[in-house]
Amino acid sequence: MTDERRLSLPAEAQKNPNVAIQRRALRDASGWSVAGDIACLSARVAATFGSVAFARARDPATGSLHHPWPRFMILLRLLDRFGTVMTGIIVVVASIAASVAATAVMMVLWFGGMNATAMALSALVPAVCAPLFVTLELRLVVQLRAAREEMRRLSIVDPLSGAYNRRHLVALVEQQVQRALRYGEPFSVVMLDVDRFKQVNDRHGHLAGDYVIRAVVECCRGALRDTDVFARFGGDEFIALLPHTGAERAGETAERLRRTVAAANVRWAGARVPLTISTGVAEFAPPMAGMDDLLLAADRALMEAKHRQSPGPQPEAHSTTHLLSST
Secondary structure, eight states, rough: OOOHHHTTTHHHHHHHHOHHHHHHHHHHHHOOOOHHHHHHHHHHHHHHHHHHOOOOOTTTOOOEEEHHHHHHHHHHHHHHHHHHHHHHHHHHHHHHHHHEEEEEEEHHHHHHOOOHHHHHHHHHHHHHHHHHHHHHHHHHHHHHHHHHHHHHHHHOTTTTTTTTOOOHHHHHHHHHHHHHHHOOOEEEEEEEETHHHHHHHHHHHHHHHHHOOOOOOHHHHHTTTTOEEEEEEETEEEEEETOOHHHHHHHHHHHHHHHHHHHHHOOOOEEOOOOEEEEEEEOOOHHHHHHHHHHHHHHHHHHHHHHTOOOOGGGGGOOOEEEEEEE
């Protein structure tokens, strides 16, 4: 300690070599005890609740704001387990405890002892401020979670039909292929398309064609199990993924889909639109090596089913199912 600062200390403090005692005496002699405590506490509160309020950080590379994922995931887990109210209480209590602990450490390190006023303020200020900031943060977290779920839904769902899209289907089929190769779990796919779909568009318009696509999806979903996956593969072509299903049962499912769509009463502009589908079935089995072989087999079965059709005025009579098993 410099001579100038030692001259400002009381005589008993100048004789005592204990640095902590000298710091405390200097603080008391200068008259900034309370102001120093409040300043330390304010800095702690600002550091703690400033980040709590928005729970955001700035990306040093792009300069854009982004959420710190570890904190976000912790809050999500708390929300899922305890609910909004209990999570808010937990965060407030944790903030108060952190503020009190940090203030106590700073008081001991900087001033060599505790101060009752500072400790009381370190608990009181977070108790008043934290609920406001926590409410805002939890609201942002809930909104962000809803936005993430909506983004995920949009990334896997076809916007026109409401069925899963091709990208999601490919990912699921790849998973099933890996299970089949590793554990020998059987699975099959049913590839189908709408018969004479171009005639529907030409006769009734493209809006009617979109309506037919949605009607086919609704019919097929109702005829499948909860564990089955139904996706739009492209245009008027769809694929049903049937886990734990061999070729024979998959053929039965395809026939059920065909009958369900044929029996549907689809009407557009007051007129009934007759609908039929053709289906091709393939089971994943040796010598298939992957998803491409399976889809190629299903597509070949679908083409054979459509080639067996003959033109006529009653398309219901020509809806066909073709089964292709590689077992």
